[in-house]
Amino acid sequence: MNVYEKPAAEPRLTSLSHGGGCGCKIAPGVLTEILQRQGGLPVPPQLLVGIETADDAAVYRLNDQQALIATTDFFMPIVDDPYDFGRIAATNAISDVYAMGGTPILALAIVGMPVNVLSTATIGRILEGGQSVCQAAGIPIAGGHTIDSVEPIYGLVALGLVHPDRVRRNADARPGDRLVLGKPLGVGVLSAAFKKEQLDAAGYARMIATTTRLNTPGPALAALPGVHALTDVTGFGLAGHALEMARGAGCQVALDWSRVPVLPGVRDWIAQGCVTGASGRNWQGYGAEVASDLPPAEQALLSDPQTSGGLLVACAPEAVAEVLALFRAQGFDAAADIGEVQPWAAGPRLTVRA
Structure with a gap:
């Protein structure tokens, strides 16, 4: 069922896009092929994190006490309610700052809308949804850019600050680390049910609750000595982002x-x-790197794209209790210890034990 009652003269937002949320991402195999052709640009020593490990954001050292986090994220509608769409897109974009261990400081809006199809009122509600999330994060939307496009697109450029010593890359996990996931999986499945007009009100409420929850534990997690690596689980699914780590x-x-x-x-x-x-x-892009005997339904969940998904934390075993307590103190009650980091010599990078 659809919870949002659209204006009679307007189509469903999701009907205007070929994909929704982080499911819009270019497939991992195709993206790898594209990025292999890039290079040759200067890399200043102040650039602490660039594109080399497919991390969540770029990080540039400003001085001994501050580094600037810069990221951008945008996509087509995953829901029909314009306000909820704006909230989800903004939450997802800001998550990359938290995933680097930083605190957001401001955002810029990215807006592409079919202005001959959607009313200014509907477009305004999308922006209001994004503004509400930025207000919750304590940051302004200080500018942006708008275009007339065939499909509705909304997102943010998000900037943040972090102490250079507290930058947490996805590449700094260590053998012996435990892995803690902050949010439950399944957003892609719920969005597919929604697009088929089969999702009930309870399922919709769960989807909105998880996709609009800011990953605020990020900076506090980065301050823990036992936390070695952070990332967030988004469009490539749990398997894809675990493989990047x-x-x-x-x-x-x-x-x-x-x-x-x-x-x-x-x-x-x-x-x-x-x-x-x-x-x-x-799965087509990275399944060859996964050792698993999961049935097809569970495999689909392992690779399910998570729009505004949870933080994935690699930490020392003795830090697990503190990491879970920090998550739960901020309302992430589903956070769980889900696996470990091991030495690797050859073979699959990811093993899934049923």
Whole structure:
């Protein structure tokens, strides 16, 4: 069912886009091929994090006490309610600052809208949704850019600050680390059910609640000595972002699948065929690097694209209790210890233990 009642003269937002949320991402295999052709640009010593490990944001040292985090994220609608779309897109963009261990300081809006199809009132509600999230994060939207486009697009450039010693890259996991996931999986499945007009009000509420929850534990996690690496789980799914962590660190990641949190009802929707096309494209891009005997339904969840997903933390075993307590103190009750980082010599980078 659709919770948002659209104006009679306007189409559903999701009907205007070929994909929604982080499911819009270019497939990982295609992206790798594109990026292999890039290079040759100067890399100043102040650039602490660039494109080399597919991290969540760029980080540039300003001085001994401050480094600037810079990131951008935008996509087409994952829901029909314009206010909710704006909230989800803004939360997702700001997450990359938190995933580097930083504190956001300001944002710029990225807006592309089919102005001959959508009313100014609808477009305004999308922007208001984004503004509400920035207000919750304590930052202004200080500018941006708008274009007339065929599909609705909204997102942010997000900037933040972090102490250079507290930058937490995705590539700094160590053998022996435990992995903690901050949010449950299943957003892509729920979005597929929504697009088919099958999602009930309870499922929609769960989807909105998780996709609009800011990953605010990031800076506090980065301040813990036992936390070595951070990333957030978004369009490439848990498997894809765990693989990025493993590749960057030169390690292997092992997941205990039974410990991975999943949103209520998600497996029922998978059984009804509610799986995104992005899940299959993800698996096609990196499945050869995964050792798993999961059945197809669980494999689809492993590669399910997460719009505004949770933080994935690599930490020393003795820090797990403190990491989980920090998550739960900020309302992330589903946070769980889901696996470990292991040495790697050859073979699959990711092992999933049923």
